[in-house]
Amino acid sequence: MKSLTVLSTLFALGAVGVPTRRQSNIDNTMLNFALTLEYLENRFYADGLSQFDDTAFTSAGFPDWVRGRITQIAAHEASHVSYLRSILGSAATAECVYSFPYTDPSSFVALASALEGIGVAAYTGSTQLLTEKSVIMAASSILAVEARHQGWIESAVEHGPGWNTGFETPLDVDQVYTLAASFITSCPSSNPALPVTAFPALSIQQASISAGDTVTLQFNTSIAGPYFAAFFTGLSTIFVSIQHDNSVAVPSGLLGTVFMLVTTSSSSVTDGNTVAGPTVLNFPFLSSVVVPST
Numbered sequence: 001m002k003s004l005t006v007l008s009t010l011f012a013l014g015a016v017g018v019p020t021r022r023q024s025n026i027d028n029t030m031l032n033f034a035l036t037l038e039y040l041e042n043r044f045y046a047d048g049l050s051q052f053d054d055t056a057f058t059s060a061g062f063p064d065w066v067r068g069r070i071t072q073i074a075a076h077e078a079s080h081v082s083y084l085r086s087i088l089g090s091a092a093t094a095e096c097v098y099s100f101p102y103t104d105p106s107s108f109v110a111l112a113s114a115l116e117g118i119g120v121a122a123y124t125g126s127t128q129l130l131t132e133k134s135v136i137m138a139a140s141s142i143l144a145v146e147a148r149h150q151g152w153i154e155s156a157v158e159h160g161p162g163w164n165t166g167f168e169t170p171l172d173v174d175q176v177y178t179l180a181a182s183f184i185t186s187c188p189s190s191n192p193a194l195p196v197t198a199f200p201a202l203s204i205q206q207a208s209i210s211a212g213d214t215v216t217l218q219f220n221t222s223i224a225g226p227y228f229a230a231f232f233t234g235l236s237t238i239f240v241s242i243q244h245d246n247s248v249a250v251p252s253g254l255l256g257t258v259f260m261l262v263t264t265s266s267s268s269v270t271d272g273n274t275v276a277g278p279t280v281l282n283f284p285f286l287s288s289v290v291v292p293s294t
Contacts, residue, residue, distance in 0.1 A: 027132050032093045033173060033194055034139075035084040037122065037180055039095040041115055042081050044183075045074035047100065048108045060105040066157055070112070073149050080142060087135075093194075096187035109157055114280055116150035117257045118171070118179050125170030154256075160284045164256025165234035171259060174199065174271050175278050202262055202277030211283055212252040217242060219262050219276035227275060228266050232259040239266050254283045 049071060057067040085092045102108040123143035130136045147168070155162035171179075174197050181198040205216040217229065227242040231251055242248045242262065261277030263269050 027130055027135050028088065028091055029195065030126055030129055030173075031084055031088055031135070032091070032192060033126070033177075033196065034122075035081065035088065035093055036096065036194065037119065037176070038077065038080045038084060040098055040180060040183060041119065042074075042077045043095070043098050044100055044112070044115060045070070045077055048102060048112075049074055052105045052108060057105045062105060062109070062157065066109075069152070069156075070109075073112075076145060076149070083138075087138075091192070093191045094188045096191075097185045098183050099185050100183060109153065113150055113153040113158065114257075114282070116146055116153060118176065118280065119146040120150060121169050121171040121259065122173075122176040124168045125172050125176070129173075155287050158284070159287055161256060161287055164283075167234035169232045169234055169257070169259060171232075171278070172271070174274075175259070175261070178278060179280065197271070199261070199274050199278075200276040202260070202279045204279070204281075209250060209281070211250055211254040214247050214249050217246045217248060217262065219246075221246075223264065223275050225264065227262050227264060230261050230263050230269050231281075232261075232278070237269060239263075241266070254281070255285060257282055 049067070052067070054064065054067055058064055100111065102111050120143065123139055123146065127136060127139045127143065130139060151162040154160040173195075177194075177196040178199045182201070200220045203218045205218055206213070209215050221227075225242075227246075229240045229242055229248045231238040231240070231254065233254060233256075238251045240248050240251060258281045259278040260281055261269065261279070262275040263273045264275060265273045
């Protein structure tokens with residue numbers, strides 16, 4: 001199966017009470033980080049749905065119910081923005097200006113799946129930093145809904161698997177922000193500063209890849225090597241040496257959403273040894289295909 005290389009990012013709520021505004025500074029910081037990403041998702045869906053009507057979706061080959069369900073997802077994302085703003089009050093960050101690379105309903109849906117997947121990885125990785133129990137509960141509720149969004153898009157709409165391993169993949173805040181930054185063109189100068197850094201960009205020369213392929217990576221090589229590609233899948237990280245021509249052999253057996261970055265370590269990934277990325281890879285397979293449990 002082929003993989004489309006996509007850059008991407010993040011939050012949803014049901015019957016969960018609004019936490020009181022006694023949360024710690026780290027909670028406020030993380031909530032504003034989440035709000036920054038939720039603004040991005042909210043704007044993505046609002047702009048895409050305003051650009052592509054029912055006819056555009058059906059002309060692109062989607063059943064007539066797909067756009068209606070995506071409209072519901074858009075409403076969820078708008079409610080996440082409102083919810084986070086209600087918690088943060090006057091401390092809430094403001095919306096940035098974004099640019100998204102979709103050109104038609106098909107690329108819009110593909111990017112929606114990628115953004116939801118990044119959101120799941122972001123919540124999985126950052127919830128551990130929260131301290132207030134009610135905020136943790138709300139974040140967990142949002143995480144579950146984001147995962148449902150991605151699973152529905154990937155399976156019902158794209159006829160893919162809906163999941164790949166028995167564990168979600170966590171990303172840290174800098175890794176998530178690196179993905180989000182590719183869509184952010186500007187932010188209000190009055191926004192509170194967030195303690196996040198975007199790593200240099202990482203891309204793949206080939207437009208599509210399969211597990212087991214050898215591909216060429218494009219990244220800034222000003223940091224001294226040797227370099228290794230770290231592939232995040234579930235709770236596992238697979239390290240592969242990058243050759244002098246920046247080529248790397250993609251591990252065989254990769255399925256579904258996989259995150260990859262370049263590091264100078266062959267055994268661990270930290271912000272300090274990250275050279276570039278992450279980027280998002282997708283190794284799709286049909287929802288009817290049964291694969292070995294991982």
